[in-house]
Amino acid sequence: MEFKSAEEGRIEKFPVGMRVLAVDDNPTCLRKLEELLLRCKYHVTKTMESKKALEMLRENSNMFDLVISDVEMPDADGFKLLETGLEMDLPVITHSDYDSVMKGILHGACDYLVKPVALKELQNIWHHVVKKNIKSYAKNIGTSRQLLPPSQSDLVPGVSKKRKDKVNDSGDDDDSDREEDDGEGSEQDGDESGTRKKPRVVWSQELHQKFVNAVQQLGLDKAVPKKILDLMNIEGLTRENVASHLQKYRLYLKKIDEGQQQNMTPDAFGTRDSSYFQMAQLDGLRDFTATRQLPSSGLLSRSHLTKIQPHLYSSINLQGMNSSGFIQQGHHQSSSNSANPFGTYHSTLPPRIQNVNLFQRTSSPLESLQFPRSKCSAYMGDFKSIGDRPIGGGFVDSCMSYGSSSTSLPSASTNTLMLQGNYTQPLHTVSSVNQPCIEKTLSNAASPNISVQGLSRLPSQSWQGNLNTTRFLSNSSPLNHAFFPDQVTCAGNNLGDCSSLVSAGNPGGGMQCEPQLLGGFLQNINSLDGQKWEQQNCSMVNNTFGNVEYPLPGDNMVFRENNAARSKGVDESLMSPIENSGNVNSQEYVGKPSTMVSAEMMKSGKPENAHIDNQNQHDVFDDIMNEMMKQEENNGMVSVAARFGFDSFPPP
Amino acid sequence: MDTLIAQLQRQFRDYTISLYHQGFLDDQFTELKKLQDECSPDFVAEVVTLFFEDCEKLISNMARALDQTGNVDFKLVGSSVHQLKGSSSSVGAKRVKGLCVTLKECCDSQNFEGCVRCLQQVDIEYKTLKAKLQDLFNLEQQIVQAGGRIPQVDI
Numbered sequence: 001m002e003f004k005s006a007e008e009g010r011i012e013k014f015p016v017g018m019r020v021l022a023v024d025d026n027p028t029c030l031r032k033l034e035e036l037l038l039r040c041k042y043h044v045t046k047t048m049e050s051k052k053a054l055e056m057l058r059e060n061s062n063m064f065d066l067v068i069s070d071v072e073m074p075d076a077d078g079f080k081l082l083e084t085g086l087e088m089d090l091p092v093i094t095h096s097d098y099d100s101v102m103k104g105i106l107h108g109a110c111d112y113l114v115k116p117v118a119l120k121e122l123q124n125i126w127h128h129v130v131k132k133n134i135k136s137y138a139k140n141i142g143t144s145r146q147l148l149p150p151s152q153s154d155l156v157p158g159v160s161k162k163r164k165d166k167v168n169d170s171g172d173d174d175d176s177d178r179e180e181d182d183g184e185g186s187e188q189d190g191d192e193s194g195t196r197k198k199p200r201v202v203w204s205q206e207l208h209q210k211f212v213n214a215v216q217q218l219g220l221d222k223a224v225p226k227k228i229l230d231l232m233n234i235e236g237l238t239r240e241n242v243a244s245h246l247q248k249y250r251l252y253l254k255k256i257d258e259g260q261q262q263n264m265t266p267d268a269f270g271t272r273d274s275s276y277f278q279m280a281q282l283d284g285l286r287d288f289t290a291t292r293q294l295p296s297s298g299l300l301s302r303s304h305l306t307k308i309q310p311h312l313y314s315s316i317n318l319q320g321m322n323s324s325g326f327i328q329q330g331h332h333q334s335s336s337n338s339a340n341p342f343g344t345y346h347s348t349l350p351p352r353i354q355n356v357n358l359f360q361r362t363s364s365p366l367e368s369l370q371f372p373r374s375k376c377s378a379y380m381g382d383f384k385s386i387g388d389r390p391i392g393g394g395f396v397d398s399c400m401s402y403g404s405s406s407t408s409l410p411s412a413s414t415n416t417l418m419l420q421g422n423y424t425q426p427l428h429t430v431s432s433v434n435q436p437c438i439e440k441t442l443s444n445a446a447s448p449n450i451s452v453q454g455l456s457r458l459p460s461q462s463w464q465g466n467l468n469t470t471r472f473l474s475n476s477s478p479l480n481h482a483f484f485p486d487q488v489t490c491a492g493n494n495l496g497d498c499s500s501l502v503s504a505g506n507p508g509g510g511m512q513c514e515p516q517l518l519g520g521f522l523q524n525i526n527s528l529d530g531q532k533w534e535q536q537n538c539s540m541v542n543n544t545f546g547n548v549e550y551p552l553p554g555d556n557m558v559f560r561e562n563n564a565a566r567s568k569g570v571d572e573s574l575m576s577p578i579e580n581s582g583n584v585n586s587q588e589y590v591g592k593p594s595t596m597v598s599a600e601m602m603k604s605g606k607p608e609n610a611h612i613d614n615q616n617q618h619d620v621f622d623d624i625m626n627e628m629m630k631q632e633e634n635n636g637m638v639s640v641a642a643r644f645g646f647d648s649f650p651p652p
Numbered sequence: 653m654d655t656l657i658a659q660l661q662r663q664f665r666d667y668t669i670s671l672y673h674q675g676f677l678d679d680q681f682t683e684l685k686k687l688q689d690e691c692s693p694d695f696v697a698e699v700v701t702l703f704f705e706d707c708e709k710l711i712s713n714m715a716r717a718l719d720q721t722g723n724v725d726f727k728l729v730g731s732s733v734h735q736l737k738g739s740s741s742s743v744g745a746k747r748v749k750g751l752c753v754t755l756k757e758c759c760d761s762q763n764f765e766g767c768v769r770c771l772q773q774v775d776i777e778y779k780t781l782k783a784k785l786q787d788l789f790n791l792e793q794q795i796v797q798a799g800g801r802i803p804q805v806d807i
Binding site: 025026027028029031032035036038039070072074096097115116118119 | 680683684686687691692695698699702703705706731734735737738739741742743744
C-alpha cells in the first residue's frame with residue numbers, strides 16, 4: 001500500500017517501516033511479538049522495561065509511530081506508559097490477557113491485543129497511526145474551514161470528501177461573483193459558501209447616501225422602493241435591492257427610536273410620532289454631518305464603544321442585529337480614513353446620538369454593507385444572519401475595512417455599485433479592532449485558504465530515513481546455548497556448571513542431603529553459590545532434573561554444550577510417549593528425598609528419566625548413584641520446594 | 653527401501669503429530685514455526701528456550717513464595733502464574749497453559765495446598781515438554797546432518 005506524501009516524488013511504503021515500540025517484561029512474549037511485527041515489515045524496538053520505554057518516548061517524541069505494551073509489568077505500571085503515549089499523541093495498544101482489555105481501553109488505549117496474538121491482528125494496527133495523524137492534522141489546520149487541496153484529499157478519502165465539496169461550492173461562487181464585480185479589486189476567497197449565486201449589492205457609503213437622500217426627499221412614509229430607485233438613479237440597482245435596504249433602514253430607524261426612548265428624558269421625547277422621530281433622525285444625522293471633521297488619529301476600539309454605552313451595545317447584540325440603522329456615511333469620505341472612522345465618529349457624537357450610533361454601528365455593516373457573501377471568509381457568514389452576530393465589535397471591523405476601502409472611492413456621486421469584494425477580514429481578527437485594515441482587505445483575500453503544508457502531520461514524514469528496516473534484534477542467545485540454563489536469571493545458579501561438573505566426573509565432596517525443611521529451601525536459595533551448590537547437589541540435579549539437563553549428541557548442541565555422550569542413533573525409548581512420568585513423580589514426591597527417586601528411577605528404568613540415565617552411561621553417574629544410595633537414610637521432611645526438586649539447589 | 657533420511661523424516665513427522673495429539677502443543681506452536689524462515693532460522697528454538705527459562709524462573713519464584721509458611725504472598729504467586737500463562741500460550745505449550753489456569757484459580761482463592769499441587773504439576777509438565785521438544789530438535793538435527801530436509805508437518 002502506498003501512501004503519497006506531500007512532497008512529490010517521495011513515495012513511502014506505509015505501513016512498511018512503521019516504527020513500533022514493543023514493551024513486555026516477559027521475554028518469551030516479547031521475542032514472539034518482535035518476530036510477528038518484523039514479519040509485518042514494521043520497524044521494531046523492544047524493551048522489557050517500562051521505564052526504559054518511557055525514557056525512549058520522552059527522549060524523542062517523534063521516534064515511534066505506535067506503542068504496543070503489556071500492562072502488568074513489575075517495574076512500572078503499564079498504564080503509565082499508556083498515558084505518556086497518549087500525551088504525545090501516540091497510539092498505544094495494550095497487549096495482555098482478556099481481563100485487562102477493559103482497563104486498557106478505559107485508560108485510553110486505542111486498541112488491545114489479547115495474548116497470544118496472531119499475525120493478522122498485527123497486520124492491521126497501522127490504521128491507528130493513520131487515524132491519529134488525521135486527527136492531529138485536522139486539529140493543526142484549525143477550526144476555520146480548511147480545505148485539503150485536491151491532491152491531498154486522496155489520502156484521506158473519507159475525511160476530505162466533504163471538504164472537497166465545499167471547495168467546489170465556493171469556487172463556483174467565486175467565479176460567479178467575479179463576473180459581477182466591476183468595482184473593487186480582488187475577490188474575497190471564501191470557503192464558506194452560501195449557495196448564493198446572485199450578485200450581492202454592497203451598500204457603500206455613497207450608495208447609501210443616495211438612498212437616504214432619496215428617502216428624505218420622498219419622505220419616509222412615502223418612500224417606496226420604486227421611487228427611491230428612480231431618484232437614486234443607479235445603474236444596475238434593482239427595486240428588490242432598494243426594497244430590502246429600505247426595510248432595514250426602517251428597522252434601523254425604529255431601533256433608534258427605541259434607543260432614544262431609553263435615554264431620553266420624558267419631556268424631550270414625549271411622543272413618538274414618526275415625524276419627530278424622523279426629525280430626530282435627521283437632526284442626528286445633521287449632527288453627524290456637522291462632525292465631519294473626524295480626528296484622524298482617533299481610533300475607537302471596540303472596548304471604547306462598549307464603554308460608551310455598554311449596556312445598550314450589548315442589548316442590541318442580544319436583540320439581534322436587525323436594526324438597519326445606518327449612519328450617514330457620506331461624511332466619512334472626508335475623514336482621514338483612519339482605521340476606524342465610525343469609531344471616531346462615535347466619540348464625537350452627543351450621548352444621545354451616540355447610543356444610536358452604537359446601534360447603528362453594530363447593525364449597519366451587517367445589513368447595509370452587503371459584502372458579497374460568497375466571497376467572504378467565515379466572518380462573512382455572520383452577515384447572513386444578523387441575529388447570530390455575537391460581537392458587535394466585528395461590525396466595527398467591517399466598518400473599518402469598509403471605511404478604509406473607500407479611500408479609493410470617489411466621493412458621493414458615484415454611480416457604480418460598490419461591490420465590496422475586498423472585505424476579507426477573517427473572524428479571528430475581529431478582536432483587533434484597532435488595526436488598520438486597509439492592507440488587510442486585499443491581502444486577506446487568501447487568508448481563509450490556509451495552505452496545507454503538506455502532510456507534515458501524517459506518518460509519511462516520520463518514515464524519513466526509516467525505510468531501511470533494520471531489525472532491532474535483541475541479543476538472542478546463540479543457538480548452541482538454547483536451553484542452556486546459564487541463561488536463567490534466577491539465583492544465578494548454573495546448571496551448566498553442574499553438568500559440566502558431572503561430565504568432568506567430579507561429584508564433589510560431601511553429598512549430604514540437608515534437612516529438607518521448607519525453610520531449608522530458601523536458605524539454600526540464598527546461600528548457595530556455584531561451588532557449594534555443585535558440591536552438594538549436582539548429583540541430585542542430574543538425577544532429578546536429568547530430563548532437564550538433557551544431554552545432547554554431537555558438538556553442535558542445540559541445548560547443551562557439555563553433555564554426556566549420547567548415542568546418535570535414535571533411541572526407540574525416546575519415541576515412546578512418556579506415559580508414566582506421573583508414576584515417576586509420585587515416587588519422587590511421596591516424601592522421600594529426591595535422591596531416592598532417582599535411584600528408583602534408575603532401577604525401574606522408566607523412560608522419562610531412565611532413558612536419560614541409560615543414555616548417559618557415564619562412569620561418573622555410577623559414582624554419583626553410589627553416593628546417593630548412601631544417603632537413603634537421610635530422610636528429612638520434604639519442603640514444598642523440594643517437591644519440585646528445588647531442594648538443596650537453587651532453581652536452575 | 654527406506655533411507656535413513658526418510659526414516660528420520662517419518663519419525664519426525666510422527667513425533668510431531670503425537671505431540672499435538674497428546675495436547676503438548678497447540679496451534680500457537682505452529683504459528684511459531686511459521687515465523688521461522690531464512691531470516692530467522694532458529695527462531696523456534698530461541699523462543700522455546702526463552703520459555704523454559706521463564707518457566708524455571710517463575711516456578712522458583714512461586715515455590716519460594718509458597719515456602720513462606722504463614723505469610724504466603726499470593727499476589728506474587730498470582731503475578732508469576734499470570735506471566736507463565738502468557739508465555740506458555742505464546743509458544744503453544746498447551747498443557748502448561750492449562751495448568752497455569754488452574755493454578756491461577758487456586759491462587760485467587762488462596763488455596764495453599766491447591767497452589768502447591770498445581771505448581772508441582774506445572775513443573776512436571778514443563779519439564780516433560782522440554783524433554784520432548786529437545787527430542788524433536790534432535791531429530792531435526794539428525795535429519796539435517798543426514799542431508800535431508802525437515803518435513804513440513806501439517807496438523
